Amino acid sequence: MEEKKLDLKTIVGFGLIALLLIWMIYNQSSNREAELKEKAKKEQIDKAKEKQIPEQKTAALPQDSIANDSLKIAGLKSSLGAFAYSATLPSAKDNTTKIENGLLTLHISNKGGYISEANLNNFEQFEKGSNKRVELIKENNAHLNLQFKTKDNRILNTRDMYFEPVLSKEGKNQVLTMRLKAGENQFLEYRYVLKPNDFMMDFSIRTQGLSQVLDTSKPMDLEWQLKAFRNEKSVSYESRYTDLVYEYEDGKDDKLGQGKNDTEKVENVTYVAFKQHFFTSILLTDTPFKTADLTSENLVHDDKTDTIFTKRFTAKMPLEFKGGELSYNMNWYYGPADYKILNDYDRNLDEVMPLGWGIFGWINRYIFIPVFTFLSSFLPYGIGIIIFTILVRLVMSPVTYKSYKSQAKMKVLRPEIQELNEKYKKDPMKKQQETMKLYNSAGVNPMAGCLPALMQIPVFYALFQFFPSFFDLRQQSFLWATDLSSYDSIAHLPFYIPFYGNHVSLFPILASIAIFFYMKMTTGDQSMAAPPQEGMPDMSKIMKIMIYISPIMMLIFFNNYASGLSLYYFVSNLITIGIMLVIKNYIVTEDKMHALIQANKAKPKTQGRFQKKMQEMMEQAQEQQKARGKK
Known part of the structure; x- marks a missing residue:
C-alpha cells in the first residue's frame, strides 16, 4: 500500500509541476507578445517621424542633406535649372x-x-x-x-x-x-x-x-x-x-x-x-x-x-x-x-x-536755410523762429511802408476822386482822363499799393514751403509745442470736425487773432483809399467780409500744420501791427500826406512815356466815341 501511495503522490507532484511550468511558459509568451507589439508600434512611430523630418526641412528650406538626394536635386533642377x-x-x-x-x-x-x-x-x-x-x-x-x-x-x-x-x-x-x-x-x-x-x-x-x-x-x-x-x-x-x-x-x-x-x-x-x-x-x-x-x-x-x-x-x-x-x-x-x-x-x-520751384526755391536755398541754420546754431529753435521772423519783417518793412504810404495818399485824394466821379458820371472816358490827371499832378501811383503786396508773395510761399520741410525743426519743442514740425495740440476732442481734426492747436488760434486785428486795422484805410467805381463791385464790402473769413481759414487750415509756421505767422502779424501803428501815427500821418500832395500839385509835371501813351490812347478813344455819336 505504501508503494502505491508513493506513486500517487509522485503523480500529483509531477502534475502540479507541469501546471506550474505551463503557466510560466504561457505568462512568458504573453509578455513576449506584448513586448513585440510595443516594439513594433514604436518602430512604426519612429519610421513615421523619420519620414516627416526630411519632408518638413525640404518644404521650409533646402538643407545640405538634399545634395545626397538625387530625387530632390532633380526636382530643384526642374524648377531652378x-x-x-x-x-x-x-x-x-x-x-x-x-x-x-x-x-x-x-x-x-x-x-x-x-x-x-x-x-x-x-x-x-x-x-x-x-x-x-x-x-x-x-x-x-x-x-x-x-x-x-x-x-x-x-x-x-x-x-x-x-x-x-x-x-x-x-x-x-x-x-x-x-x-x-x-x-x-x-x-x-x-x-x-x-x-x-x-x-x-x-x-x-x-x-x-x-x-x-x-x-x-x-x-x-x-x-x-x-x-x-x-x-x-x-x-x-x-x-x-x-x-x-x-x-x-x-x-x-x-x-x-x-x-x-x-x-x-x-x-x-x-x-x-x-x-x-x-x-x-x-x-x-x-x-x-x-x-x-x-x-x-x-x-x-x-x-x-x-x-x-x-x-x-x-x-x-x-x-x-x-x-x-x-x-x-x-x-x-x-x-x-x-x-x-x-x-x-x-x-x-x-x-x-x-522747397518750391523757381524764385521760391531760390529764396529758401540761399536765404532762409542759411539764415535760420545760423540762428539755430546758438539759439533754441523757438527763439530762433522769433528772431528769424523779426529779421524777415524788418527786411520787408520798406515794402510795408510804401504800401501804406500809397494807401494814405489815395485816402487824401478820395474826396476829389468822388467829385470827379459825380461830375463826369455820364462820360466815363472823360472821368478816367481827369482821374489820371489828378493822380499825375498829386504824384500818386494807384498801382503802388498793389506792387508791394505782390512782392511779398514769393516770401510768403517760400516760408510756406520752408517750415514743413526743414528737418532741424523735427521733435524740437517750444513752450507747449512738443514738435515744431507738427501741430501743437493743447486739447483732444472726443469727435472729428471735417477739415479741422480732432484736436485744438493753440498757435493757429493766436495767429488767427493777430491777423484779425491786423486786417481790422488796415481794411478801413484800404476801403477809404479807393472809392467804388461805376460798374465794379464795392471792394470795401468785400474787405469787411474778408476780415472774418481770413482768420477762420487760417484757424482751420493751420490746425494740422507745422506749429513752427503758425508761430511765425503769429509773431509776424504782431510785428506788422506794431510797424503799421508806428507808420500811421508818426511817419505817414494824414496831415503830412495832404501837405505832400499839395506840394506835388504845385510842381510842374512832365508825363512819363507810359503815362503819355495812356493819355493819347484815351484821347483817341474819346474822339472815336464822339465821332460815332455824330453819326
Missing part, C-alpha cells in the same frame, strides 16, 4: 546678415539678397522719448527683385532664391557680398559697402560666368518696392509730404504721388527717391536706367483713422547686358530728408526737398 546649385548650399536658409555703422543698422536677407530691415539709430518715431527708432524697412515692407530669363526658357525671380553671404572689411568699410550661384564660379552678385558714419552706401549688381546660363537678348528687370512706414504723429500731414521723386535726362527732376495714386514712365533715370516726409530711401545709379516705370499708391484713405503705412511706391527699371554680363554701380541712401546732408553729396539730391 542651373540655379538649383544655390539651393544645395549651407546658406540656403532664412538667415540675415547684420551690418551697422553708428547711423544705420541694416539686415540683409539670404533669401532674395535684399535689405530686409533698415533702422536709423539716432532718430525716434512720432515724438521724442518714444524710444522707438525710425524704421524705413521692416517686416517685408520693402523688396528688391531681379526677374530674368534663362536659356532654357525659365523665368526666375531673385526674391525666391537663396544668396550666399560673405562679410569682410576693406579698411574701415564693411563689405557684404551676396551671391546667387549657378556654380562655384558662376553667380549673380549684390555687393554692399557700408562706410563709417555715412547714410550713403555703395551698392553694385554684377554677373560672372552666366553668359551661357542667362538669356541676355533681353534686359534683366530690376523692381524696387516700398510701403512707407508712418513715423510722424500726424498721418494726414505726413502723407501730404510723402511722395516719389526722380531725376532724369541729365539733371531734370520731378515727383509723383502727392496725395493721389499716380503712374509715370520716364527715360534716362539717374535716381529714384521714396520720400517719407522727413526721411527718404534713394537708389542712385552711375549708369542711367534706360526707362523707369514708377507708381505711387495712396494708403491713407481716411484721415480720421491711424494707419501703419502712408504710400506704396514701385520702381521697375531694365538692366542692360554688356558682353553677355551685367555690371551696374549704384548707391543706396537711407537717412533723413535733411537739405544740408543731401546737398553735401553734390548729386542733386537736394531736389528731394519740396
Whole structure:
C-alpha cells in the first residue's frame, strides 16, 4: 500500500509541476507578445517621424542633406535649372546678415539678397522719448527683385532664391557680398559697402560666368518696392509730404504721388527717391536706367483713422547686358530728408526737398536755410523762429511802408476822386482822363499799393514751403509745442470736425487773432483809399467780409500744420501791427500826406512815356466815341 501511495503522490507532484511550468511558459509568451507589439508600434512611430523630418526641412528650406538626394536635386533642377546649385548650399536658409555703422543698422536677407530691415539709430518715431527708432524697412515692407530669363526658357525671380553671404572689411568699410550661384564660379552678385558714419552706401549688381546660363537678348528687370512706414504723429500731414521723386535726362527732376495714386514712365533715370516726409530711401545709379516705370499708391484713405503705412511706391527699371554680363554701380541712401546732408553729396539730391520751384526755391536755398541754420546754431529753435521772423519783417518793412504810404495818399485824394466821379458820371472816358490827371499832378501811383503786396508773395510761399520741410525743426519743442514740425495740440476732442481734426492747436488760434486785428486795422484805410467805381463791385464790402473769413481759414487750415509756421505767422502779424501803428501815427500821418500832395500839385509835371501813351490812347478813344455819336 505504501508503494502505491508513493506513486500517487509522485503523480500529483509531477502534475502540479507541469501546471506550474505551463503557466510560466504561457505568462512568458504573453509578455513576449506584448513586448513585440510595443516594439513594433514604436518602430512604426519612429519610421513615421523619420519620414516627416526630411519632408518638413525640404518644404521650409533646402538643407545640405538634399545634395545626397538625387530625387530632390532633380526636382530643384526642374524648377531652378542651373540655379538649383544655390539651393544645395549651407546658406540656403532664412538667415540675415547684420551690418551697422553708428547711423544705420541694416539686415540683409539670404533669401532674395535684399535689405530686409533698415533702422536709423539716432532718430525716434512720432515724438521724442518714444524710444522707438525710425524704421524705413521692416517686416517685408520693402523688396528688391531681379526677374530674368534663362536659356532654357525659365523665368526666375531673385526674391525666391537663396544668396550666399560673405562679410569682410576693406579698411574701415564693411563689405557684404551676396551671391546667387549657378556654380562655384558662376553667380549673380549684390555687393554692399557700408562706410563709417555715412547714410550713403555703395551698392553694385554684377554677373560672372552666366553668359551661357542667362538669356541676355533681353534686359534683366530690376523692381524696387516700398510701403512707407508712418513715423510722424500726424498721418494726414505726413502723407501730404510723402511722395516719389526722380531725376532724369541729365539733371531734370520731378515727383509723383502727392496725395493721389499716380503712374509715370520716364527715360534716362539717374535716381529714384521714396520720400517719407522727413526721411527718404534713394537708389542712385552711375549708369542711367534706360526707362523707369514708377507708381505711387495712396494708403491713407481716411484721415480720421491711424494707419501703419502712408504710400506704396514701385520702381521697375531694365538692366542692360554688356558682353553677355551685367555690371551696374549704384548707391543706396537711407537717412533723413535733411537739405544740408543731401546737398553735401553734390548729386542733386537736394531736389528731394519740396522747397518750391523757381524764385521760391531760390529764396529758401540761399536765404532762409542759411539764415535760420545760423540762428539755430546758438539759439533754441523757438527763439530762433522769433528772431528769424523779426529779421524777415524788418527786411520787408520798406515794402510795408510804401504800401501804406500809397494807401494814405489815395485816402487824401478820395474826396476829389468822388467829385470827379459825380461830375463826369455820364462820360466815363472823360472821368478816367481827369482821374489820371489828378493822380499825375498829386504824384500818386494807384498801382503802388498793389506792387508791394505782390512782392511779398514769393516770401510768403517760400516760408510756406520752408517750415514743413526743414528737418532741424523735427521733435524740437517750444513752450507747449512738443514738435515744431507738427501741430501743437493743447486739447483732444472726443469727435472729428471735417477739415479741422480732432484736436485744438493753440498757435493757429493766436495767429488767427493777430491777423484779425491786423486786417481790422488796415481794411478801413484800404476801403477809404479807393472809392467804388461805376460798374465794379464795392471792394470795401468785400474787405469787411474778408476780415472774418481770413482768420477762420487760417484757424482751420493751420490746425494740422507745422506749429513752427503758425508761430511765425503769429509773431509776424504782431510785428506788422506794431510797424503799421508806428507808420500811421508818426511817419505817414494824414496831415503830412495832404501837405505832400499839395506840394506835388504845385510842381510842374512832365508825363512819363507810359503815362503819355495812356493819355493819347484815351484821347483817341474819346474822339472815336464822339465821332460815332455824330453819326
